[in-house]
Amino acid sequence: MTDSSLAPALKPAFPKLFAGTLAAVFSGLAILTALWGMIQLIGYLSSYWVIFSAVFWIVGAALAALASWLVHNAEAGFSARLRRQIAHHLIRLPTTTLSKQGDQSLKRLVSDDIATLHHMVAHLPSEIAIFAVIPLVSIVLLIALVGPMALWVLLPGAIASLYYLIIVPHVSKRDGAARMQVMLDIIGSADDYARGIRDNRIYGQQSGALTAYTQSAQNFTQNMVSWVSKVATLAAVATALLQAVATFAIAYLVAYQYDSMTLAATLFFSLAIVTPSLRLGHGLDYVAAGRAAATRLSAFLKEPVISSGNLQQIEGDVTLEIVNASFVIENQKVLDRLSYSFPKNSITAITGPSGVGKTTLLRALAGLAVLQEGVVQLAKTDILQLHEKLRHEKVLFIPQGGDVLPTTVRENLSLSAVNANDAQLEQALLKAQLKVDLNADATLLSGGEKQRIGIARAFLSSAPIILLDEPTSALDQTNATKIILELSDLAKNQNKTIVMVTHDLALAAHADSRLVLNGPTDSGKSL
Missing domain, CATH: 3.40.50.300 (P-loop containing nucleotide triphosphate hydrolases)
Structure with a gap:
């Protein structure tokens, strides 16, 4: 994202993005503090802890709103600057370069790719808080309360995270192109038969088009069943591990001998890894998509343009x-x-x-x-x-x-x-x-x-x-x-x-x- 070709559009957004990230982090910490207040309420029934938790929840919500406004405002400026940068670059490209891009490629650059970057830039600060700061603070609190044994409660989330971070990307990389080709084949065959049915009948080819569609449908079904069979069992295991009951069972086993406050804290903070892992199934896809979009935009902006001089007027007849x-x-x-x-x-x-x-x-x-x-x-x-x-x-x-x-x-x-x-x-x-x-x-x-x-x-x-x-x-x-x-x-x-x-x-x-x-x-x- 900090590639030199994108830097002119991105750098002015850094101050607000940094401020938004800090606001998101402090929002998460405020909510954790509110949760800590509720744990104290279990041990010491007092209106003080109710007010304490309520105040920090309000502060957390306000900081979350501020973080969202800051990063979306910064992203809006970034997108506008990037669109202008691409437009200025586009009109200065030689026609031979433009002809190689193609209408769909250019449309993706100025529309889809910038929208993908929007999602990445606007949501990454909050993800930093969710995937880094809050889990680390929660783990520190667990260790402080129960000791190193508390790390066992992180096991279900850690195993599920490995599935989403390693196995799913590997399978997608290995089979993604084949699945996409099967999808394109069935769409093309359906179009050939449905839209071209009149021409097919004129030339007596309707049976051939139907055969091609049937074969494509069979290939689609077989491919999808094969892919699901490769990931279904592991996906079911990962989903089961991400259920609160799996983590709570280990948390209770680790902390049942402690007092009610410590047990409650262990149960609540044991979800430090599980909660982020629940988002790994789809929540971080935008990072890879954003990086790919940034790569395409950067490559486009590095295409050489027609040079322009500084002469503001010419003398004599314009021959x-x-x-x-x-x-x-x-x-x-x-x-x-x-x-x-x-x-x-x-x-x-x-x-x-x-x-x-x-x-x-x-x-x-x-x-x-x-x-x-x-x-x-x-x-x-x-x-x-x-x-x-x-x-x-x-x-x-x-x-x-x-x-x-x-x-x-x-x-x-x-x-x-x-x-x-x-x-x-x-x-x-x-x-x-x-x-x-x-x-x-x-x-x-x-x-x-x-x-x-x-x-x-x-x-x-x-x-x-x-x-x-x-x-x-x-x-x-x-x-x-x-x-x-x-x-x-x-x-x-x-x-x-x-x-x-x-x-x-x-x-x-x-x-x-x-x-x-x-x-x-x-x-x-x-x-």
């Missing part, structure tokens, strides 16, 4: 060039010493067969991919030397597809023009060949309509460089041609440099210039 660029993906070179200067006031179309690095080149031009060799220059300045805010002001990158935010069309367009009025937003939509209500939910639009919302942002942006990846892939030829002509007017009339990737050669013919990529051994050629 776009790429010089001697080479890029490798999974040991395959997709760009090799590519050099090109993109003309201003015009559209440049990047074409070529799939896999030659067109999108990679566009991402490198946007500063979203780091070249192994070469440099992308804005106004003769390395784009990575620019402050990221300046880079985003100068370059607008609209990726392929129709991704939109789950909000209105107006708010999606406002990403490119915060101060634009409705008339300007509607004009941009018209240039993108889209007629839609600004209050419409963007997520309910068709794929082509979503794509045109992205294109409309180009007409609203003040960035002098606009990069579009397959901007018309979901559109018919008529609308695609109209949009390219509108973009051409935008480039010429507003001094823009527009670069687009396209597979449509008819569309590329409307561009002012073309960069054709033929493969990693070809540096590209201009047409």
Whole structure:
């Protein structure tokens, strides 16, 4: 948890976590003191001991509440800082790294893993009191009252603890992967048969799907029965040992010859090990889960990000060039010493067969991919030397597809023009060949309509460089041609440099210039 990558988010929480731990410890000690008062009441019937115990129970409860508030408040701040840290890191990752993570992996990082850490951070202080301080104090009191013989009362809890701390983790580690695979198999088979039953019947495969489901169900049953048989007997023994009657029997055998106060103290404090052991069956699982989550988050935060410089402004015309660029993906070179200067006031179309690095080149031009060799220059300045805010002001990158935010069309367009009025937003939509209500939910639009919302942002942006990846892939030829002509007017009339990737050669013919990529051994050629 104190890994250097998580430290910036965790360190500010240390004071409150430490205070919360102390409060939890003193709460436990106060409750033990109250219990001691009740034992004294057995020997000396007096209202004093009743009041004594009541006061310490109230103090213990108040300290427990304070401990809970302190650690949860500290954890809330830690979670918020960690989420911001992950978000800041995420938006600075190269696209090649992002593509390796996967949607589910990223979702687990920003949601499930942080929630797991929440449970670990927020509950660990109280567990320190329960599993360490209170048992130690109770054991010291037992030895002081009865002597070393009192240690025998700890035997049931100690044996049960060994089961939960050694045997259960060993069996889970050995059989966990197999059980999980059996679960996945039966879920997959059920889905194949139930959800795909219509297709199965069309092609006469329903009997095969049913057979697969039946086999998976049998494997599931056999696996579960086998696993339960391995742990059931030991689990039953451990559960029996954790019953108070087992500990009380030994406690009575050890202390029956003493006075009633000593016997009562022995019986009460004999549960010093049993009570924590009752929580070992599930109570400490969150520690292992928290450590695993911390490991994944730490590994993610150690992924190298795109560097950002300190230049706050650039002088002169904002020209776009790429010089001697080479890029490798999974040991395959997709760009090799590519050099090109993109003309201003015009559209440049990047074409070529799939896999030659067109999108990679566009991402490198946007500063979203780091070249192994070469440099992308804005106004003769390395784009990575620019402050990221300046880079985003100068370059607008609209990726392929129709991704939109789950909000209105107006708010999606406002990403490119915060101060634009409705008339300007509607004009941009018209240039993108889209007629839609600004209050419409963007997520309910068709794929082509979503794509045109992205294109409309180009007409609203003040960035002098606009990069579009397959901007018309979901559109018919008529609308695609109209949009390219509108973009051409935008480039010429507003001094823009527009670069687009396209597979449509008819569309590329409307561009002012073309960069054709033929493969990693070809540096590209201009047409």
